[in-house]
Amino acid sequence: MAKDGKYCKPERREFLVPSVVARKRISPNFVRVTLGGEALRRFVPMGYDQWFRVFLSTAAGVLRLPKRTNGLWVAEYMLMSKDTRPIGRNYTVRQYRAEGEYGEGPELDVDFVLHEDADGELGPASAWARDASPGDELGIFDEGITYRPPADTRWRLLVGDESALPAVLGILGSLTDDLPTEVFVELPHPEDAQPVRSLPGATVRWLTRERGVPVGETALAALRAADLPAGPGYAWTAGAQKLATGVRRHLVADRGFGKDAVTFTGYWR
Ligand SMILES: Cc1cc2nc3c(=O)[nH]c(=O)nc-3n(C[C@H](O)[C@H](O)[C@H](O)COP(=O)(O)OP(=O)(O)OC[C@H]3O[C@@H](n4cnc5c(N)ncnc54)[C@H](O)[C@@H]3O)c2cc1C
The missing domain is CATH 2.40.30.10 (Translation factors)
Incomplete structure (x- = not known):
């Protein structure tokens, strides 16, 4: 238990x-x-x-x-x-x-x-x-575990850099429903991507960071530009501190997320 x-x-x-x-x-x-x-x-x-x-x-x-x-x-x-x-x-x-x-x-x-x-x-x-x-x-x-969606969650969002890839894959591997799932993973090299369990509702975006671009900026830019589902969403984000806090700030300020609907963890700084 x-x-x-x-x-x-x-x-x-x-x-x-x-x-x-x-x-x-x-x-x-x-x-x-x-x-x-x-x-x-x-x-x-x-x-x-x-x-x-x-x-x-x-x-x-x-x-x-x-x-x-x-x-x-x-x-x-x-x-x-x-x-x-x-x-x-x-x-x-x-x-x-x-x-x-x-x-x-x-x-x-x-x-x-x-x-x-x-x-x-x-x-x-x-x-x-x-x-x-x-x-x-x-x-x-x-x-x-830190992944804790509220009961009324209608879709979910996962955002991380390479340090959060094991956690993102662990979450995707543990899901037991078909809720729409939007995933953004920023990596230093495209070959760092790993096979993902096929889930009917999931869209996984592998984003390669160009050399010299600070960690997290690529994922944040992709997230800001994305069309995301409507309705109560739950977001889980981790990785570089600036990425995790940047995702949370964007979701709360620009996308109407309640603060309780975002789990964010700075994995490193
Ligand atoms: C809950 C949780 C789960 C985590 N799971 C994983 C995991 O499964 N795999 C994983 O690789 N990491 C994971 N991390 C991140 C990992 O703990 C940190 O990256 C850690 O600082 C690495 O320790 P180190 O001794 O290698 O480097 P440190 O001595 O901590 O740091 C040395 C230097 O590298 C920089 N740095 C630290 N981490 C990174 C990074 N990821 N990318 C670029 N620069 C970095 C620091 O700013 C510092 O300048 C997790 C962190 C948390 C909080």
Whole structure:
């Protein structure tokens, strides 16, 4: 059972330590890391945009995790000394398989964007994914779902950049109705697109960002120019902070959306 609220949180949570069973470059900007191991038997897949916290070992190879699993884990984490505190980031369940393909129990696929900063360096989580080898361990902590349409929703809108692609695909893969669904995904390369489950009411627009154009502008321009369905809509948007807030601002100011009808999350800034 999950806890219902603004977001849908898992009923019970614990820090789990799965290990890498495979790593694969799946497209120009994505690496898929498959996690496995008996620890994942205690992971409860919820579908949609289910996300979890990732904790990576320190440079000395130590993986120390908080012991508390209620809200106090954050304080415990922050109180760890810098040299023992694991690096924490957030990722999305791309796929969970109760019986995996690699013969090591359940498996969880995570699609990591290999993004570079202004100096051409990868962030710690992207670098970890690029170099991940079978047997490498990490900590994970389930956070549940943010996709929460109101009951009167007549159509839905999903907008994201590449960091939100796993969540958009998770939502599309979990839908159980044929409501009209308008999807805008902005990517750095057309080959980063992935196959989408065929849904009768869905229109998926893959938008390629030209080199030098700030992240999010391409998706926002396409959204502003789009003819969208009438009636009460629900929007879910995530990715670069500017994209998520820009989408929300446009929908509320120009398209008559109530603030409660938009779930927006800045995945990075
Ligand atoms: C709920 C949630 C779910 C997420 N799911 C996924 C997921 O499934 N896959 C995924 O790849 N990401 C996902 N993200 C985004 C991911 O957590 C961030 O991109 C994270 O900052 C990456 O960590 P890092 O250590 O690689 O880089 P950091 O050390 O955090 O950042 C290094 C530099 O890169 C920049 N940067 C960070 N992320 C990006 C990016 N995506 N594109 C371009 N520049 C960036 C930063 O501004 C900084 O300059 C999710 C975020 C949230 C909040």
